[in-house]
Amino acid sequence: MAAPDPNAPAVDIAAAMVTAPSTFADWLLILPVAVPLLTGAILVMVRHHTHLHRPLAGAGLAILLGLNLLLLQRVVTEGPVTMMMGGWLPPFGIAFTADVLGATFATTAAFAALVATATAGPSINTAERRYGFYPFLMLLMTGVTGAFLTGDIFNLYVWFEVLLISSFGLLVLGSEKRQIDGTVKYGILNLVATTLFLASVGLLYGTLGTLNMADIAAKARAAGPEAPLVTIAALLTFAFAMKAAAFPLNFWLPASYHTPTPTVSALFAGLLTKVGVYALLKVGVLLLGNQTGAFSSVLVVVAGSTMVIGALGALAGSDLRRILGWLVISGIGSMLIGVAVGTPTALTGSIFYAVQSMLVMTALYLAAGVIEARCGTGDLRRLGGLYAVSPLFAGVVLVLFFAVAGLPPFSGFWPKAILVEATLAADLPWLAAAVLVAGFLQTLAVGRVWLYAFWRGGPEGTPDGTLQLAGIGRIEDPADRIALVGPVVVLAGAVVLMGLVPTVVGGLAEDSARGLIDPAGFTARVLGATAP
Amino acid sequence: MNTIIFRTISPVLVALTLLFSVFVTLRGHNEPGGGFIGGLIAVSAFALYGLSHGVPTVRHAMRFHPMEIAGFGLFLAGASGMLSIVFGVPFLTGLWVFPTIFGVEVALSTPMFFDIGVYFVVTGSITSIALALEAREGGV
Numbered sequence: 001m002a003a004p005d006p007n008a009p010a011v012d013i014a015a016a017m018v019t020a021p022s023t024f025a026d027w028l029l030i031l032p033v034a035v036p037l038l039t040g041a042i043l044v045m046v047r048h049h050t051h052l053h054r055p056l057a058g059a060g061l062a063i064l065l066g067l068n069l070l071l072l073q074r075v076v077t078e079g080p081v082t083m084m085m086g087g088w089l090p091p092f093g094i095a096f097t098a099d100v101l102g103a104t105f106a107t108t109a110a111f112a113a114l115v116a117t118a119t120a121g122p123s124i125n126t127a128e129r130r131y132g133f134y135p136f137l138m139l140l141m142t143g144v145t146g147a148f149l150t151g152d153i154f155n156l157y158v159w160f161e162v163l164l165i166s167s168f169g170l171l172v173l174g175s176e177k178r179q180i181d182g183t184v185k186y187g188i189l190n191l192v193a194t195t196l197f198l199a200s201v202g203l204l205y206g207t208l209g210t211l212n213m214a215d216i217a218a219k220a221r222a223a224g225p226e227a228p229l230v231t232i233a234a235l236l237t238f239a240f241a242m243k244a245a246a247f248p249l250n251f252w253l254p255a256s257y258h259t260p261t262p263t264v265s266a267l268f269a270g271l272l273t274k275v276g277v278y279a280l281l282k283v284g285v286l287l288l289g290n291q292t293g294a295f296s297s298v299l300v301v302v303a304g305s306t307m308v309i310g311a312l313g314a315l316a317g318s319d320l321r322r323i324l325g326w327l328v329i330s331g332i333g334s335m336l337i338g339v340a341v342g343t344p345t346a347l348t349g350s351i352f353y354a355v356q357s358m359l360v361m362t363a364l365y366l367a368a369g370v371i372e373a374r375c376g377t378g379d380l381r382r383l384g385g386l387y388a389v390s391p392l393f394a395g396v397v398l399v400l401f402f403a404v405a406g407l408p409p410f411s412g413f414w415p416k417a418i419l420v421e422a423t424l425a426a427d428l429p430w431l432a433a434a435v436l437v438a439g440f441l442q443t444l445a446v447g448r449v450w451l452y453a454f455w456r457g458g459p460e461g462t463p464d465g466t467l468q469l470a471g472i473g474r475i476e477d478p479a480d481r482i483a484l485v486g487p488v489v490v491l492a493g494a495v496v497l498m499g500l501v502p503t504v505v506g507g508l509a510e511d512s513a514r515g516l517i518d519p520a521g522f523t524a525r526v527l528g529a530t531a532p
Numbered sequence: 533m534n535t536i537i538f539r540t541i542s543p544v545l546v547a548l549t550l551l552f553s554v555f556v557t558l559r560g561h562n563e564p565g566g567g568f569i570g571g572l573i574a575v576s577a578f579a580l581y582g583l584s585h586g587v588p589t590v591r592h593a594m595r596f597h598p599m600e601i602a603g604f605g606l607f608l609a610g611a612s613g614m615l616s617i618v619f620g621v622p623f624l625t626g627l628w629v630f631p632t633i634f635g636v637e638v639a640l641s642t643p644m645f646f647d648i649g650v651y652f653v654v655t656g657s658i659t660s661i662a663l664a665l666e667a668r669e670g671g672v
Contacts, residue, residue, distance in 0.1 A: 018622060021620035021621070022620055022621060022622045023620070024617075026622070027617055027623070030622075030623040034610060034613070034614060034623070037606070037610050038607060038610045038611065038614070040606070041603050041604070041606035041607035041610060042603070042607060043603070044599055044600065044602060044603025044606065045600050045603035045607065046600075047597070047599060047600060047603070048597070048600075083622050083623065084622055085622060085623055085624045086622065086623070086624045086625050086626065087621055087622045087625040096623075135603075
């Protein structure tokens with residue numbers, strides 16, 4: 001291409017492009033995606049120098065967390081912020097738009113990932129490092145953060161693909177038969193969901209002629225009844241519900257999440273299903289909120305049965321990490337209530353639940369990893385006597401169990417209380433009953449696990465009052481012990497803090513819910529600020 | 533595939549194909565071509581070389597592991613978007629300079645470096661797959 005001809009008529013750049021200079025504050029939107037992407041690229045370049053991986057990835061995640069915190073602070077004080085990729089004006093350019101919901105989720109995800117992997121040294125062996133645990137981890141974080149911060153629905157699809165491909169890599173890392181088996185189930189169902197998502201995005205574009213989220217929110221509310229928006233909303237809900245593992249599309253999760261290394265399971269349980277929930281909240285409430293009302297009675301049934309079925313599955317299981325998988329599903333039900341009911345209180349409860357669930361589930365999978373490292377198995381029938389060996393660890397796990405079951409004063413209690421209040425206020429006593437029944441069943445399920453793995457004297461068949469601790473090994477190296485147990489303790493500390501001081505996360509959840517219910521602020525910020 | 537004609541001619545073809553892949557990548561900004569298709573052409577060169585001289589020879593000739601090349605490409609593409617932070621414009625904004633080198637005006641731009649990044653990503657990742665498949669079949 002030649003240099004611009006000086007005699008050509010002047011082009012009005014301002015009609016097509018953003019002309020205001022972008023500051024570092026604007027760059028806060030894209031840096032949380034660019035930093036893990038570039039770190040991941042560097043890690044791929046140095047893939048044979050495995051000793052460099054952990055420090056590089058740790059530094060990348062720490063920077064990511066810092067950037068997300070700065071972004072969250074800015075979004076809370078100023079409302080949604082937006083940046084147009086390449087400077088092209090909305091709705092044609094690809095927008096990155098962070099609201100309180102996205103920034104909160106992104107920050108929590110970065111915190112969970114940092115804590116889970118900062119010390120993952122001993123649980124990730126050299127072969128897994130050589131196959132690329134850390135590069136995949138960074139690319140997974142790129143996809144997760146991108147999905148939380150993008151303001152363009154097709155771009156959301158792209159980030160889903162990025163995180164999906166990285167998660168395939170992480171799942172098959174050990175190349176064991178059961179891992180490949182789990183990956184096939186996980187992969188096929190997720191690909192079906194992604195294809196459905198893509199097809200619905202095509203329909204949406206054909207109907208409204210736009211992919212920008214703010215523009216969709218405005219146009220969907222202005223569209224006449226002849227636009228097939230209810231169909232599109234239903235298709236998108238179906239796709240995201242599949243990704244979030246909502247009943248009856250949940251069976252891929254307990255079939256795959258227990259197969260990879262505990263650290264990988266912990267990341268998946270903490271982050272991936274929540275991306276599905278986030279997309280449901282964003283699309284189901286912010287974008288097409290006036291359309292999902294048409295099938296909200298279906299969503300109420302789905303939310304209720306997901307909670308109860310998940311808890312029942314946890315009660316029936318015998319493998320530690322599979323039980324946790326069912327608990328993840330049960331929690332997804334609670335997060336769906338927000339979309340199903342659609343009131344600000346219900347959304348606040350759901351978002352609060354999602355944030356605390358990210359930390360609790362990550363911690364529980366890591367704790368399961370510690371138990372498996374010591375006993376060599378996750379089979380409840382062969383576990384026992386852990387309380388006698390390490391009462392402190394047993395206490396930490398009990399805190400996490402109480403949090404997941406929603407017992408006060410831990411983090412799971414507050415969102416469940418808010419959800420019960422919201423469902424009663426929305427005149428859905430059955431859904432409120434489902435929350436309470438599911439909570440009761442979850443308490444039974446985690447109580448059973450704690451009783452078997454920790455409290456009784458030894459494996460199944462040990463007579464009462466006697467101890468049989470032969471099956472429990474010690475983690476010899478004290479550094480390894482800290483590396484394995486440390487993250488669980490840190491996350492449990494965060495869970496206790498969240499339970500004792502619920503106002504911080506509660507306030508963020510309330511802000512997010514307000515932003516979701518009323519899209520005017522969101523649209524004005526994206527389209528208004530930069531409109532010619 | 534192990535005939536003397538093929539083994540004699542393939543290095544020449546490989547060199548020409550690689551050169552052509554660079555040409556296709558660079559002309560891609562305004563005309564048909566670009567990093568993706570250029571990368572695929574480069575992969576076919578490496579795959580051809582693998583068929584005639586065996587996978588270890590290709591790996592040795594490439595010096596870097598294909599995945600490392602793909603990582604470099606990803607870094608280049610990401611970094612070309614990051615360059616706009618210095619100029620106060622949004623991420624991925626195209627930046628152009630037109631320096632005159634030996635009396636010829638050369639158009640350098642961030643989209644070009646992005647495209648070169650794509651070239652390396654495609655070359656690295658697909659070569660990695662192609663070589664793995666060739667090695668699996670026994671090769672030469």
